[in-house]
Amino acid sequence: MNSVAKFGLKALVTSCLFASIGAAHAQLTIDISGVGSNLYPIAIANFKNENASAQQIAAVIRADLARSGRFSNIDPGATPVGETDSVDLGSWKARGANAFVSGSVTPTANGQFDVRFRLYDTATQQSLGGLSLVSPASGLRMSAHKVADYIYEKLMGVRGVFATRLSYVVKSGGRYQLQISDSDGQNANIALSSPEPIISPVWSPNGTKVAYVSFEKKKPVVYVHDLPTGRRTVVANQKGDNSAPAWAPDGQHLAVALSQDGNTQIYMVNADGSGLHRLSNGSTIDTEPTFSPDGRAVYFTSDRGGAPQIYKMSASGERSGGGAQRVTFKGSYNTSPKVSPDGKLLAYISQGGGGFKLYVQDLSTGEVNALTDTNHDESPSFAANGQYILYATRSGGRGVLAAVSTDGRIKQILSVRGGEVREPSWGPFMQ
Template identity: 70%
Template structure:
């Protein structure tokens, strides 16, 4: 969301209402473009007995791997191979696969399903291990994502994020829907439906709660929503605007932007709504806080230098140390989000009237544009730091997009016939 001026919130909401169509509750469609500089060729056979299950496990795995841009799926045709079968690894290597996956799905008497699989290196002729997972029918998609995560980790040495979740806001008729889905936009659940706007959702570090701003009481109020129970707690209902919640890494504190003192400033509040204290101390507009992964710093947007730029201050506030400017390339930079390893900053920069997603190497100060769209906003890192989710527009319609941090792979996630925005990529699930 753009820098919060006194009139900025109303202006942004007006544009949101114009852009948002009457999208019905629907799954996100995913369009992938571009691939990595190199792709790992892999063959995932159809799992034995999977036709008897509600979900095609092997297809979900193949789709996940393709979506990452880092794998090339070798066609397996109608081949079905169980993890207990003898595998001709040399034959699959001859077909171009450097890795091979075999597995099975077994229905259990209690209505659950057991998924087993093995991953093989066809080049070294080695068994790379596998998993045995048990799940109810409702968890089959997520279990398939866990299989893909295992493969991603074993072959690329980095934890996968297929089994993480997304949150975002869809306008459906005259209502706003805060939706939660799998990372591929499927298995959608509505966390909140409201006749008034919902903005700025952000996941708690443990993935069980989402903080957001709701206008259901005709003013912006910050809530924390417990997803398993649906219970909600008001975290900040101060005089004026309450906006831009951000979780501390330990989940005990949220930073928020409040206009209770006149100009918007950064405050901290405990996750139960107690202990409000002011952090920024300027006479300008300070907003859009984001904690560093180590919890020692808060990045935020401020116009204290005349134009919106990104600054960093101690997590205890400016009373513990003066804020330092971080962005120097470009005259208008907002919406900071720090990568999980703390080395990279994603942000939105206005360039010639266009709003574009950038990433900044915090050590070198080198800034790089990642997109070719012009209405980017709300960046959010994937838990493994290899992708950034953001909102943008395509053909005048609000969509979500994801781009790899090397800029090579892009995804567009859209709701048929409607607009979607305010994305947040959830953490690794425990």
């Protein structure tokens, strides 16, 4: 029995349960169902001249910060304030804002836009710096996300992820679509459209490629898709199932799960499809590989102990690395491992109480915490800063994406109106 059938790797099943949606480029909408207990009050003035551009920069920044669950927006009024304008910071402090942002959007001679801003601490009445970002009109939303990232890092001490991207799969009519969007679900574009299911997308470390499994050949085949060019490379099309691609941190190799030798096992392959060699050496099923951030270890799901659990082996292979070590012990059915970017946390899906829930385990202490109150969770994916986990679940009777902070306090639902969306993957930092 292959890994899809035995472990309930629900990607195949849920791909067949998608409901149709009307718009090919349907945008994700986000509802925040939880916020942090200590919100940072900030006022972001309307940027000067932003009405002359195609994008309301300040509105995107406010929405980003509110969506993080760590900021509250103080009403800035309607008057635009430029980054060089004189600002009475004391008055903003009196209105409850601990920080203030001003900025401008200026068309350039070559048809682009120069976005500038300045961030102030109202208590110390000091500038915390700013940036100048030049982009075409089509890049103004991304410029706004970069401004929000700057603010988040300066005030929270952690790099923001607003300028990262998401990938996910929706179904429109009879076609499956791999879509790429901004982190807020907007600016969605179709990378691939197929009459057959597309599952398990995962981003390359540099954010220019996505590996995934497509059934267009009437069987699961692993591809690497170069997003800027649209060029695709077959990475694994062996006999049997080819599934569960995972990028190594070097961006040159992938781990995949193949059943070419009978039972599904973990293999390593070059990103161009060459150099295939076996890593795991179980007599049962080993699948769902994912790398540690340093690339030295591979975590994976195996039923070698009788039921699916998470194990860890050397990235050089189980035989050369001294065998695999079991990692999860709480719960009788654990799958879909993902390691946080700092290597400290393991996210996974555990079956219990009649459903599947997202859990996170501290890899140093073994402490385990449930992060969700839903029962159909799958496909966890860490944000690049390790602060949030994106996953698929069901809400209101339909498939949605959700994000939760690693402490479980901040929750978001990302949905497509009138349809279902699955198979999420959160992209890396963009340089």
